[in-house]
Amino acid sequence: MDEGLLRELIPAVTGVLVRRGADFATAEDAVQEALLRALATWPNDPPRDAKGWLITAAWRKFLDATRAQSSRSARELLVAAEPLPGPTDDAADTLQLYFMCAHPSLTPSSAVALTLRAVGGLTTRQIAEAYLVPEATMAQRISRAKRTVSGVRFDDLGDIATVVRVLYLVFNEGYSGEIDLAEEAIRLTRQVRSITDHEETSGLLALMLLHHARREARTTPDGTLVPLARQDRTLWDTAMIAEGVAILQSALDKDQVGEFQVQAAIAALHADAQTFEETDWVQIVEWYDELVRLTDNPVVRLNRAVAVGEADGALTGLAALEQVDPEVPRYRAVEAYLRERAGDVAAAARLYAAAARAATNLAERDHLTREAARLNSSALRERGF
Structure with a gap:
């Protein structure tokens, strides 16, 4: 069974349920249950029409979840179950689902989690493992996100820029647990690009x-x-x-x-x-100048200082670094690199050690510690020790 192909169908299936009258939160839960059932049964009994099978299974799950409602609501649901007139636009449904999961009312972390579950088809457990948090914590985050967007109309015009930003955040998480979020972000971005x-x-x-x-x-x-x-x-x-x-x-x-x-x-x-x-560091500096113009982001200015140091010399890079707030993450690491390039090994070693103490990532901390040790060892050798 092609699990990737199965997950590609998730946004369109969710879109069909929502257009039939299901609320987003219940529809998303129903599609997840249908997905789990497919993963369990398809290897031995694959359907002829994968999308049709998922729609039917998810709709039945949705009906099961709403049977406690009044008989009037039940009759409305049965009417909604009738085939919709005309063909459905899978691309439009998929894109609108991306818009909903990246809605501006959501926090970035909630938008990422909801996108991975509702569009990516990942389970709550998989998402929790990827973000190194308990499954119960991730379940609460996703539930809150679904409640937040429960009143959003599915056919409201969305902003593609918010979707792109959320996918960028997914990519930056990299690899953790059984899911490679970088590859998942690439898959989802390919999907968005194919329909926009x-x-x-x-x-x-x-x-x-x-x-x-x-x-x-x-x-x-x-x-x-x-x-x-x-x-x-x-x-x-x-x-x-x-x-x-x-x-x-x-x-x-x-x-x-x-x-x-x-x-x-x-x-x-x-x-x-x-x-x-x-x-070609000169051209890289030119692109960083354009990026500063577009974003005026302090991290961009920090990276630009490194590029300037490579293109025009370490002292010029240090002058560019003076335009950056020293509290920006990795500032000391960049200053250490430029100080070393300028020949101030003692200052560079101190700065690498300070940057290591401030690092929040273990691998980065170890790298910066080794850089400080390398320079300190070099200094000792030069003094004959």
Whole structure:
């Protein structure tokens, strides 16, 4: 059984139930139950019409859940069960479901969780494992999210930008538990791109592919972080890079540049370089200037300072860093890197150690600690110890 194909059908099936009169929360629960039943029965008894089977099973689950209502409500449900006039638009239903799961009234974490469950077809347990929280905690988060959007009309016009932002958050979670959220985000973004004509959706997909292509080189087998300058570029997925670049180019050709297209352009320049030294840092700085114009994000300014340091020298990079708030995460790590490049090894070692103490990610903390130890050892050797 193709579980991926099964999950591709989830948004359209949920859309059919909602258009038949089911409320979103109950429809989503019913579709989840139908999905679990399909996973249990299809390997031995696959249906001829997968989507029709899921709609029928989910609708029956929905009816079961509403039988306690008044007889009048029950009669209305039976009428709603009659075939809808004309063909349904799966693409429109799927897109509206994305809009609902990324509704502005939801917190980012709730929107991500609801998207993974209602659109991605993941179970609450899988989502909880991916986010390293108890299943009961994730169940409460999803229930609150469904209550929050329960009054939203399914056919209200949505904002694709909110959907793209939620998918970006999913991708940034990476891998944890049995579900690879980076790959799930790529799958969902492909789906959105297939039913919309939106440059930033293409930009996000290109960005995801270009970053994901370097995944195998980012860590050693024991989980140690490998900085970009030291990565084995033969481990990069060249086919994925080529796809990402092609998607990016098609988006840029429309001359509607957005922040995800710009981020993808920066990633493409990194991917294009055969070695770290061959990176076109001047062009990367130009793209960062555009990204600052679009977002004025302090993290963007921080990353721009690194690029300026590579393009124009460490001292110029440090001058650019002075324009960034020192409280921005990873500020000390960036200053340490630039101080080392400028030849101030003692200051760089102190800054790496301070950055390690402030790091919230264990792998990053270990990496920064090793960088501080490397510089301290080098200093001792120079003094004859």
